[in-house]
Amino acid sequence: MYKRSGFFVIAVALTLSNFSLAQDDSTSDADELKITALEALISAPPERALPIVTKVLKGTHSDDVKESALFILSQIDTPEAHALLLDTAQQSSGDLQVEAIQMVGISGDKKTLAALKDIYVSGNEDVREAVIEAYLIAGDSQAIYEIAIAAESDDDFEDAVEMLAAMGAMEELRGLLDSRGPSEGLVDAYIIAHDFETLHKMALDGSKLDVQVQAIEGLGIVGDQRANEALLEIYRDATNEDVKEAAMDGMFIAEYDEGLLLLYRESQNPAEKRELLEYLTMMDSDEVWALIDEALENR
C-alpha cells in the first residue's frame, strides 16, 4: 500500500527546493533532489503521479528536471498523459522539445505519434531529427517511409533512409528506389542490408554514374558468389572506365582474386592486364608470382 506521506515528501521536495536556487552549487543540489523525487513517482498510481508531473512541466524548473519528468510522463499510459506529452512537444523549444518528441516515441501512443508529422514539417533540423528518432523508437517504419517520400531536401531524405536501414525496413527501402530513384543513401542502406537484388539493379542502372559506381563497389561488400559473378559480368560488359574500375574495386573488396585472375587471362590488352596485375599484387594472390613470371617471360 502506497503511503500518503510518500507523496507528501515528493511534493515537498519538488515545491520547496525552489528556495535554494540562489547559487550554482545549490541549484545543482536542488535539481538532484527534484530528480530523485521524480524517480520515486514511478511507483505511484497514474492518477497521483500525473498532477505532480504536470506541475513540474508547467513550472519554472530547469530543463534537466523537466526532462526527467518527461521520462516519467512517457511511462504513464493514459490519454491525459499523452496529451500533455504532445503539448510539450508542440509548445516547448530547444532541448526540451527534442526530449519531449523522443518521449512520444517511447510512449508509443499511435494518435500522438501521428501528430509528430506536423511538428516535423514546421520544425528545424534538430526537431526533424528528433521526430525520425521517435519513429525509430516506436518501431514505426511506415511513418519514416512517408517522411522520406515527402522529403524536400536531399539531407532530409538521406536521414530518413539511414533510419530505415537501421531498422532493417527493406520493403520501405525498395519502395523508395521505385518512387525517388537511385541515391547514395539508398545504396548504403542496401549494403547494410546485404540486399543483393536491389544493389545489382542499381549497379546496372547508368542514370547516375556516381551512384552506379557506389552500387558496384557495394556488391563487393556483399561478397557472395552471386555478387562475384555479377561483378565479372559488369566488368566484361562495361564501356565506361569508371564502371570497370568500380568492378575491379568490388572484386578487390570481396577478395575475389579468382575473378581478377580470370579477367587477366581473358584480356589481350597490355594496359588492362597491367592494371589487373596491380590489383592481384595488392591482394597478395597466390597466383600473382606465376603471373609476374609469365609476364617477364613474355608468355
Added chain:
Amino acid sequence: MNDDTLTLYYYNDGLSESERQRVANALATDASVAKRYQALCRDLEGLVDADIGAPPADMVQRWHEGLDRAAGIETQAAPRPAVHSWSFMLGVAVTAALAVGVGIGVIISGSEQTVVPVMEELIVSSPEARGSSAFIRGLQVHLRESEQGLSTLPANTESDRALLILNIIEQNRMFERAAEQNDSESLARVLRAFELVLVRLAADDITPEEAEELRAKLLFEFNVVLTKLTRNTSDEQQSI
C-alpha cells in the same frame, strides 16, 4: 537469402515465424538455396562434432555466477567486482552459448554437463508469465550491470569507455529483441531509446559535460525502469 539467415534458421533462433516460413519456402523452391543450406548444415554439424575442450574452471565459475544472478538468486553478501572486472555475466554466458551454437541447449561440456540458458529461455509466450520470466530477471540484471558500468565511466580511459558502452549496447539490443518477441513492445521502445543515448555517449566528439549529462540521464532512466519492473512483479499495488 544470405548465410546468416540460413544459420539462424538452422539453430531455430532469431527469426520470426514469417521469416522462418520464408526460408522454408525458399528451401523448397530454390535448388541453389537448398544446396547452400545443406553445405551449411554439414559445416555446422561438424562444429558440434568437433572436440570442444572444457573451458577453464574460473570461466565456468563466472558463468555460473552470471546464471545465478540472472535467476535472481544473488545474495547481498556477494562482493561486487572491481571496475575492470565488470563483465556482463549474463552476456558472457549467453554469448558463449551463441559462439558454440545457440539453440542446442546443453552446450558446455565439462566433468558434468552444464545447461546454459539460450535466447529462447529469455522469451516467454504468455503475458501472464512475463512478471516472473527469465526475460524480466535478465533485463533487471542487464540494467543493474549497465548502471554499475556507467557509474564507473569517468575512471576509465577513452578506449575502455567506448568498449564498455559498446558492450552495453550489444546487451541492450539482445534484450530489445527479446522484448519484441515477448510482445513487450513498451519495453522494446524504452530499450531502443536507451540505445540512441548510448550511441551518443560512445561518440568520441562529445565534451565531458555532454557525456556527464547523458550518463546522468541514462542512470535516471535505468533506475526508473528497474523500479517499474520490480513493482510490476511484486503486485503490491497499482503503479505507473
